[in-house]
Amino acid sequence: MENILSHNATSNHLISDMPQQPQSVKQTIVEMVKAMQADFGRTFQNQFHDPEVLAEFKNRLLTKLRGYPPGAIISGYEQCVDRNPKFCPTVPEIEASTKEIIKNLEQAEKNRIETQRLAALPAPTISCNPVEMFAKAKESHDSEKLTSEQRMKKRDEAMKNHNALLIIHSHLIKRVYADYDHLCKFPGCRKAGSISRGTKGGDNFYCLQHFRLV
Numbered sequence: 001m002e003n004i005l006s007h008n009a010t011s012n013h014l015i016s017d018m019p020q021q022p023q024s025v026k027q028t029i030v031e032m033v034k035a036m037q038a039d040f041g042r043t044f045q046n047q048f049h050d051p052e053v054l055a056e057f058k059n060r061l062l063t064k065l066r067g068y069p070p071g072a073i074i075s076g077y078e079q080c081v082d083r084n085p086k087f088c089p090t091v092p093e094i095e096a097s098t099k100e101i102i103k104n105l106e107q108a109e110k111n112r113i114e115t116q117r118l119a120a121l122p123a124p125t126i127s128c129n130p131v132e133m134f135a136k137a138k139e140s141h142d143s144e145k146l147t148s149e150q151r152m153k154k155r156d157e158a159m160k161n162h163n164a165l166l167i168i169h170s171h172l173i174k175r176v177y178a179d180y181d182h183l184c185k186f187p188g189c190r191k192a193g194s195i196s197r198g199t200k201g202g203d204n205f206y207c208l209q210h211f212r213l214v
């Protein structure tokens with residue numbers, strides 16, 4: 001087992017100095033544990049009074065955090081402390097937090113690049129006249145004066161075409177069925193239950209069809 005304490009016995013610069021000095025993950029962990037000792041005082045003493053436990057904690061941190069940038073590790077630790085200031089963060093908590101910090105940084109960088117890219121593009125030119133388009137659409141709609149009977153007939157035809165297409169392409173249609181727990185509560189119905197009279201959850205959910213019946 002490596003002893004990370006002795007390896008870094010000489011390193012005692014402050015965490016706030018970090019960005020200036022590139023440092024190893026080992027150094028970072030030593031500093032983080034020092035910070036933890038200061039931040040959690042008695043809680044830290046109770047948890048790590050056994051030097052073997054502390055050494056094991058550090059070694060585990062080293063194993064899990066190797067390869068992460070020291071800055072992200074420290075920010076990850078600080079985030080853990082902000083979220084739960086009463087207890088020393090665990091190794092998985094620190095690792096998850098570090099990963100989250102890195103992900104956020106990557107996203108921020110992506111957003112920055114995207115913003116630059118968009119700023120570099122020429123301003124969009126508007127080549128259509130929305131007012132004119134609207135007038136035309138309105139005109140064509142108004143000119144099509146159908147009686148309600150004709151309209152129904154037209155709709156029926158469209159529905160027929162639609163259903164025929166559904167049959168032709170049925171082998172291509174991906175059907176997603178609701179889980180058993182999410183089914184309509186009407187006996188025998190296989191649809192998803194999506195509507196309920198309850199406003200606090202936990203009530204029976206029905207499909208649109210059966211909701212009208214119950």
Ligand SMILES: [Zn+2]
Pocket residue numbers: 184185186189190191206207208209210211
């Ligand atoms: Zn139903």
